[in-house]
Amino acid sequence: NALNFSGGPGALPAVVLAETRQAIEAVPEVGLSILGISHRSDWFAGLVEQTERDLRALLDLPDSHALLLLQGGATLQFSMVPMLLLRGSGRAAEYLRTGYWSAKSIAPARLEGEVRVLWDGERQGSGFRRLPTADELACSPEAAYLHYVSNETVEGVQFHHIPGLDGVRRVCDMSSDFLSRPFDPERFDLIYAHAQKNLGPAGVTLVVIRRTLLDRAPPGIPEILDYRAHLQARSIYNTPPVLAIYVVSRVLRWLREDIGGLERMDALNRRKAECLYGVIDRYPDVYEGWANPTDRSRMNVVFRLPTPEREADFLRRAESAGFSGLKGHRSLGGIRASIYNGMSLEAVERLAGFMVDFARHGG
Numbered sequence: 001n002a003l004n005f006s007g008g009p010g011a012l013p014a015v016v017l018a019e020t021r022q023a024i025e026a027v028p029e030v031g032l033s034i035l036g037i038s039h040r041s042d043w044f045a046g047l048v049e050q051t052e053r054d055l056r057a058l059l060d061l062p063d064s065h066a067l068l069l070l071q072g073g074a075t076l077q078f079s080m081v082p083m084l085l086l087r088g089s090g091r092a093a094e095y096l097r098t099g100y101w102s103a104k105s106i107a108p109a110r111l112e113g114e115v116r117v118l119w120d121g122e123r124q125g126s127g128f129r130r131l132p133t134a135d136e137l138a139c140s141p142e143a144a145y146l147h148y149v150s151n152e153t154v155e156g157v158q159f160h161h162i163p164g165l166d167g168v169r170r171v172c173d174m175s176s177d178f179l180s181r182p183f184d185p186e187r188f189d190l191i192y193a194h195a196q197k198n199l200g201p202a203g204v205t206l207v208v209i210r211r212t213l214l215d216r217a218p219p220g221i222p223e224i225l226d227y228r229a230h231l232q233a234r235s236i237y238n239t240p241p242v243l244a245i246y247v248v249s250r251v252l253r254w255l256r257e258d259i260g261g262l263e264r265m266d267a268l269n270r271r272k273a274e275c276l277y278g279v280i281d282r283y284p285d286v287y288e289g290w291a292n293p294t295d296r297s298r299m300n301v302v303f304r305l306p307t308p309e310r311e312a313d314f315l316r317r318a319e320s321a322g323f324s325g326l327k328g329h330r331s332l333g334g335i336r337a338s339i340y341n342g343m344s345l346e347a348v349e350r351l352a353g354f355m356v357d358f359a360r361h362g363g
C-alpha cells in the first residue's frame with residue numbers, strides 16, 4: 001500500500017485499521033457488524049461513555065469542562081460558536097485570520113454579531129506564512145471571545161504559544177492538531193476538532209466546552225444547534241456516526257497503550273517534523289519551506305520547489321515511489337506532507353530519504 005501523506009483524512013495506525021476491519025465483520029462482544037449495531041443499544045451507550053472517559057484521562061480534563069461528540073464537522077462549529085457566544089451579547093468577537101481555515105470561520109461569525117479581525121496574516125507580506133507573537137495582538141478585555149485556529153492545515157503554520165488574554169473566553173479550532181501534544185484545557189473555554197486528522201474518520205467532531213458557557217441559552221436557535229441538547233442526550237441526540245465513534249475509541253486506546261499518552265505523542269511528532277524540515281533546510285536550492293521557521297507546523301509540512309515543473313516531477317516520482325497525497329492544497333499549490341499522529345516515524349524517514357535522493361539526483 002502507498003503511504004498516505006494527505007492533508008485531508010489522516011493515516012490511521014495499522015492496529016486500528018485491523019480492529020476496524022474486524023468490527024465491520026463483527027464486534028466480538030456483540031456478534032454483529034458495527035455497521036448494523038443500533039445507536040440505542042447498551043453496547044453503544046457504553047462505548048460513548050468509555051470514549052469520553054478515555055478522552056478525559058488523556059487530556060486531564062477537569063469536571064468544569066463537558067465533552068461532546070457532534071456531527072457537522074468543524075465547519076458547523078464556525079456557526080455554532082458565534083450563535084452561542086456572540087448572538088445578542090452586545091460585544092465584539094475577536095478573530096485571528098492566520099490561514100485558509102480561520103479565514104473561513106469569520107463570515108459565519110459576522111452573521112451573529114460584530115467581529116474584529118485582530119490579525120490578518122494575508123496582509124503580513126507574502127501570504128499566510130507567519131503567526132502573530134503575543135506582543136503583536138491588541139486583545140480587548142471586553143471581547144465576547146477570542147477565536148483562533150491552532151494549526152492551519154493548508155499553510156502549515158502552527159501556534160506554539162496560546163494567544164489571547166486569560167480573562168477573555170478563548171475558543172480554538174484544534175481540528176488538525178488535537179491530541180498531537182499536551183495542553184492545559186483550563187485555559188480554553190471551547191475547543192472543537194473534527195476527527196479526520198488525528199482521531200479517526202470524518203463524521204464525528206469533538207467539542208470541549210466550559211460548562212458555565214451553557215448557562216445562557218442562545219436566543220432563537222433550533223435545538224440541534226444548542227450544545228445543551230447534546231449534553232443532555234449524552235451525545236446521542238439523534239443517530240450518531242457509530243462506526244466513526246468506534247474508530248475514535250480505538251485510536252484513543254492506541255494513544256494511551258501503544259504510544260503512552262500525549263507527551264510521548266508530542267515527542268514523536270517533533271521527531272517526525274524535524275526529520276522533514278531538516279531535509280528542507282539542508283537543500284535550500286531545491287526546497288523552500290512555506291512557514292516562517294518559528295511557526296512551522298508539526299502536522300503539515302508545506303514547501304515548494306523552484307518551478308511548477310519541478311514540483312510536478314517531484315509529485316510524479318513520489319507517487320511511483322509509494323508516497324501518496326503530497327500535492328499541496330488547491331488554494332496554495334506546492335507540496336504538503338501531512339504527518340498526523342497515525343503516520344509512523346519510519347514512514348516519515350522513508351519520505352525524508354526520498355527527498356534527499358530527489359535533491360541530490362532528481363529522484
Ligand code: PLP
Nearest residue numbers: 073074075101153173175176194
Ligand atoms: N478547520 C481546520 C483547521 C481544518 O483543517 C478543516 C478541514 O480540513 C476544517 C476546519 C473544516 O472541517 P470539516 O470539513 O470537518 O468541516
